[in-house]
Amino acid sequence: MAVPTIVRERTPQIIVLAVILVLNAIISPGFFSIEIQNERLYGSLIDVLNRGAPVTLLAIGMTLVIATKGIDLSVGAVMAIVGAVAASLITSGYSLPATLAGALFVGLACGLWNGALVALLDIQPIIATLILMVAGRGIAQLITEGVILTFNDKPELIFVGSGSFLSLPMPVIIWIVVAILAILVVRRSALGLLIEAIGVNRRASTLSGVNSRVILLAVYAVSGLCAATAGVIAAADIKGADANNAGLWLEMDAILAVVIGGTSLLGGRFSLVGSLMGAMIIQSLNTGILLAGFPPEFNLIIKAAIILIILIVQSPASQAAMANVRANRQAVAIKSESREHAAR
Amino acid sequence: MANAQPLLSVRGVSKAFLGVSALENVDFTLKAGEVHALLGENGAGKSTLIKIITGAYRRDEGEVLLDGTPIYPRDVVDAQKLGIGTVYQEVNLLTNLTVAENLFLGRQPKRFGLTDVREMNRRSRAILDTYGLSIDVTAPLANFSVAIQQVVAIARAVDISGKVLVLDEPTASLDAHEVEMLFAVVRQLRERGMGIIFISHFLDQVYEIADTITVLRNGRLIDTVPVAGLDRLKLVSMMLGRQLEADFKRTIDPNTAKAEPLVSLRGLGKRGNIDPLDLDIRQGEVVGIAGLLGSGRTETAQLVFGIERADSGTISVAGTPVNMSSPRRAISQGFAFCPEDRKTDGIVGDLSVRENIIFALQAQRGWMRPLSRSEQEALADRYIAALDIRTSDREKPIKFLSGGNQQKVLLARWLATNPRFLILDEPTRGIDVGAHAEIIRLIVDLCERGMALLVISSELGELVGYSSRIIVLRDRKMVSELTGDEISTEHIMKAIASHGATGEAA
Numbered sequence: 001m002a003v004p005t006i007v008r009e010r011t012p013q014i015i016v017l018a019v020i021l022v023l024n025a026i027i028s029p030g031f032f033s034i035e036i037q038n039e040r041l042y043g044s045l046i047d048v049l050n051r052g053a054p055v056t057l058l059a060i061g062m063t064l065v066i067a068t069k070g071i072d073l074s075v076g077a078v079m080a081i082v083g084a085v086a087a088s089l090i091t092s093g094y095s096l097p098a099t100l101a102g103a104l105f106v107g108l109a110c111g112l113w114n115g116a117l118v119a120l121l122d123i124q125p126i127i128a129t130l131i132l133m134v135a136g137r138g139i140a141q142l143i144t145e146g147v148i149l150t151f152n153d154k155p156e157l158i159f160v161g162s163g164s165f166l167s168l169p170m171p172v173i174i175w176i177v178v179a180i181l182a183i184l185v186v187r188r189s190a191l192g193l194l195i196e197a198i199g200v201n202r203r204a205s206t207l208s209g210v211n212s213r214v215i216l217l218a219v220y221a222v223s224g225l226c227a228a229t230a231g232v233i234a235a236a237d238i239k240g241a242d243a244n245n246a247g248l249w250l251e252m253d254a255i256l257a258v259v260i261g262g263t264s265l266l267g268g269r270f271s272l273v274g275s276l277m278g279a280m281i282i283q284s285l286n287t288g289i290l291l292a293g294f295p296p297e298f299n300l301i302i303k304a305a306i307i308l309i310i311l312i313v314q315s316p317a318s319q320a321a322m323a324n325v326r327a328n329r330q331a332v333a334i335k336s337e338s339r340e341h342a343a344r
Numbered sequence: 345m346a347n348a349q350p351l352l353s354v355r356g357v358s359k360a361f362l363g364v365s366a367l368e369n370v371d372f373t374l375k376a377g378e379v380h381a382l383l384g385e386n387g388a389g390k391s392t393l394i395k396i397i398t399g400a401y402r403r404d405e406g407e408v409l410l411d412g413t414p415i416y417p418r419d420v421v422d423a424q425k426l427g428i429g430t431v432y433q434e435v436n437l438l439t440n441l442t443v444a445e446n447l448f449l450g451r452q453p454k455r456f457g458l459t460d461v462r463e464m465n466r467r468s469r470a471i472l473d474t475y476g477l478s479i480d481v482t483a484p485l486a487n488f489s490v491a492i493q494q495v496v497a498i499a500r501a502v503d504i505s506g507k508v509l510v511l512d513e514p515t516a517s518l519d520a521h522e523v524e525m526l527f528a529v530v531r532q533l534r535e536r537g538m539g540i541i542f543i544s545h546f547l548d549q550v551y552e553i554a555d556t557i558t559v560l561r562n563g564r565l566i567d568t569v570p571v572a573g574l575d576r577l578k579l580v581s582m583m584l585g586r587q588l589e590a591d592f593k594r595t596i597d598p599n600t601a602k603a604e605p606l607v608s609l610r611g612l613g614k615r616g617n618i619d620p621l622d623l624d625i626r627q628g629e630v631v632g633i634a635g636l637l638g639s640g641r642t643e644t645a646q647l648v649f650g651i652e653r654a655d656s657g658t659i660s661v662a663g664t665p666v667n668m669s670s671p672r673r674a675i676s677q678g679f680a681f682c683p684e685d686r687k688t689d690g691i692v693g694d695l696s697v698r699e700n701i702i703f704a705l706q707a708q709r710g711w712m713r714p715l716s717r718s719e720q721e722a723l724a725d726r727y728i729a730a731l732d733i734r735t736s737d738r739e740k741p742i743k744f745l746s747g748g749n750q751q752k753v754l755l756a757r758w759l760a761t762n763p764r765f766l767i768l769d770e771p772t773r774g775i776d777v778g779a780h781a782e783i784i785r786l787i788v789d790l791c792e793r794g795m796a797l798l799v800i801s802s803e804l805g806e807l808v809g810y811s812s813r814i815i816v817l818r819d820r821k822m823v824s825e826l827t828g829d830e831i832s833t834e835h836i837m838k839a840i841a842s843h844g845a846t847g848e849a850a
Contacts, residue, residue, distance in 0.1 A: 190706045190714035193699060200694045207651065207689055208757065209675040209707040268694045 006273055013261060013277040016310055020281060021045075024288040031291070040164040044287060046172070052283030053171035054079065054230040054247065058254035059261070059275040060175075060182050061111075061223030066258050068219055069199045069267030070118060070125035075227040075254060077136025078110045079247030082231030084143035087151055087241035096156040104228050110136075111224020112217065119216035133251065140243035150240035161236025171233045178229060182222075183272050192270075195219060199267025253282055260310055281310070349412050351376040351539040352397070352428075352508050357406030359392055366392040369406070370565045372558055374508065374539040379530060381542045381554035381571070383583055385637055385802050389563040390543055394510055397541075398430045399423035410507065429501030433513035437497055439486035444468035446485050447500050471499050475529050491522035495529055502533060509533060510541045515549055527553050545638045546819075547576065547841075559583055576841040583636075584804055584837065603627060604663065606796045607765055609648065612657035617643040620656050621822040623815060625765065625796045630787060632811030633800040634836045640820035641800045642684055645767050648798070649681040650674040661765075675708055677765075680758035684769040684800070686747070690754045693743035697735050698724035700742045700753050705760045727756035732782060748779025755786065765796045772803060784810060804833040816840060 261274030399417030605624035613620030
């Protein structure tokens with residue numbers, strides 16, 4: 001019963017994703033082929049899932065934040081901070097568990113900082129998170145002391161970025177696990193309802209006894225944790241922490257993934273599954289553009305153009321127009337029918 | 345012969361929103377050199393009438409004549425050009441611009457295509473001089489008090505329009521001295537021959553400044569009368585309606601009055617909101633709060649429910665003092681509160697009827713202990729049936745329900761938490777007659793089952809019907825507590841109308 005509802009609600013995203021995947025297959029005939037080498041799956045599709053991990057993770061946290069009528073611009077910078085922390089911990093000789101714990105803790109702290117500004121001081125989310133967005137890369141540079149901190153000799157951390165488990169790349173395993181956890185916690189508890197209610201009407205929610213501040217703190221903390229996970233994956237992938245480029249502009253991709261996934265920036269009803277599909281749509285685009293072999297300078301323009309088309313199709317104005325066309329067609333059909341009747 | 349013809353004349357104007365009539369066949373006549381007060385409670389149609397005159401709304405029927413010529417203002421700017429200017433309670437000027445820029449915004453004197461600042465400042469000084477105001481016109485407006493900002497707003501409106509000036513609650517945030525200053529300006533404009541429409545909830549001020557009063561109620565014209573010689577009690581009864589004593593009057597068990605109070609307020613107050621008051625509410629009792637708008641009714645409820653923090657006094661529940669620091673704290677004591685403004689404070693519009701019904705109970709249980717879907721549906725169905733909530737589907741977003749049904753959903757939301765003390769702020773405002781009667785029946789029913797209720801209402805007839813006791817507020821003060829046989833609309837109106845001059849100390 002649950003599956004059909006999800007399919008019905010996410011039809012536009014499914015169609016868009018399918019169209020882009022088919023286009024990719026036209027551009028690059030071997031797109032759908034998957035093979036096993038060294039007990040690990042390889043192929044463009046797997047690559048989409050793998051490369052999409054950071055944006056997917058960011059989109060999970062971003063969805064919850066946006067559902068409360070907020071936004072988190074700092075996630076890209078938090079990725080850089082956490083990458084730097086992870087690299088400096090592992091190179092200082094800490095074990096992998098200690099490194100991961102430290103990295104996640106720093107991400108959590110970043111999220112709580114944002115949450116405190118929004119929930120306790122009532123600063124507008126876009127401004128509150130802009131602070132860390134700007135300051136974050138500076139903090140990351142302070143941690144790496146201005147260099148790209150590499151850890152080529154630390155296979156245990158590199159494994160997180162490029163290892164595999166159950167023949168799937170680790171990043172794929174991680175984002176799928178985080179996504180399932182998030183969906184279960186949000187939908188099996190009352191958290192989803194309370195988050196949506198705060199996004200629709202925070203005052204009414206508070207007056208009904210919802211602890212709005214704690215919930216706001218929590219969603220920004222989750223967003224920080226998701227960014228931290230993405231940051232560790234990104235660093236492990238390049239075997240080093242690049243304070244300047246790690247997670248650069250990914251907050252924009254994450255916001256886009258949420259919007260393409262059907263969650264409104266006005267807050268309220270949200271869909272984690274939609275956001276995951278949004279992230280996959282963006283990654284399929286990226287991969288497709290690479291496969292097509294366009295000169296790199298065209299990549300961003302093509303991506304922007306395709307996203308513009310998606311958003312125009314989804315926009316309320318064109319939805320209304322399509323509904324109109326449908327209604328008119330029905331009206332015309334009814335009229336011509338009745339005319340035929342009259343003619344007889 | 346201009347005097348023979350009224351300055352502004354509204355004839356038979358009607359206006360409906362989505363089929364609900366807001367104004368029905370209203371006449372209103374403003375003479376030049378007259379201050380004309382427009383009075384009525386919330387929903388009486390004052391603001392609809394003003395918006396029709398100032399071009400914010402289009403009328404459905406009737407005509408508006410300015411100097412004898414019919415006018416059809418397309419929007420507020422159009423009305424300003426015709427000669428009708430408005431100043432609102434919240435000064436709608438730009439406080440970060442200078443006084444002169446505010447006076448001339450959108451019509452700055454130009455020189456070589458650029459604003460001629462010197463000319464603008466010179467003209468601004470000249471304009472304000474006529475009001476006896478010599479301030480630095482190059483300073484930002486924010487540097488001045490709200491009263492001076494009001495005068496600047498008036499000066500701008502008069503300079504642009506110059507025939508009719510609408511003052512919409514201009515004194516709401518002014519102190520007594522500032523009100524005097526504003527009234528001096530108003531008198532001066534009256535002498536210049538302008539027609540001034542004055543809206544205020546402060547009857548003392550109306551008596552001080554107005555020449556004529558028009559009272560609206562439920563979208564209808566009640567009467568237009570000269571202020572001189574108008575009896576206050578008569579005015580209040582015109583505003584509130586001479587409701588017949590309600591059909592029913594709940595018989596009150598004398599034993600409840602002797603029981604220990606469930607909730608007791610001692611010296612509870614907050615500066616600028618409500619003066620300290622004492623009040624006891626027992627189980628099985630409905631305590632009514634009566635008073636005009638702005639008398640401190642809602643403010644009292646907000647203090648009790650922890651929405652605003654009191655700066656004096658205590659609240660005790662069943663004998664134990666409680667620090668009412670937040671609605672959550674109040675709810676944990678078994679309190680519940682249906683607010684006056686359903687849209688902003690009550691409903692969560694995009695969520696379904698079901699989610700809105702279980703909402704407070706779920707918030708109380710916390711996010712870790714969710715109500716299962718079947719529990720939610722059972723609760724929702726129970727209350728949809730019990731309160732006769734008219735909805736096609738329990739999954740319909742609540743924003744699509746009518747006002748009365750939204751109100752019932754909010755009641756259901758609180759009843760689901762099984763409260764022992766329920767506060768209702770205007771529970772029957774803006775809802776249809778059928779739902780109205782059902783909500784009153786529910787209040788009586790809950791009370792008889794032992795709940796304690798505090799009900800704020802402008803509908804005196806219904807308040808008299810169900811209340812065990814009624815307290816009357818006026819000018820943010822409790823002025824009277826009516827019990828037993830004293831409970832009647834007449835006594836309430838007397839208490840509201842009683843003159844403010846007696847025993848004014850604080």
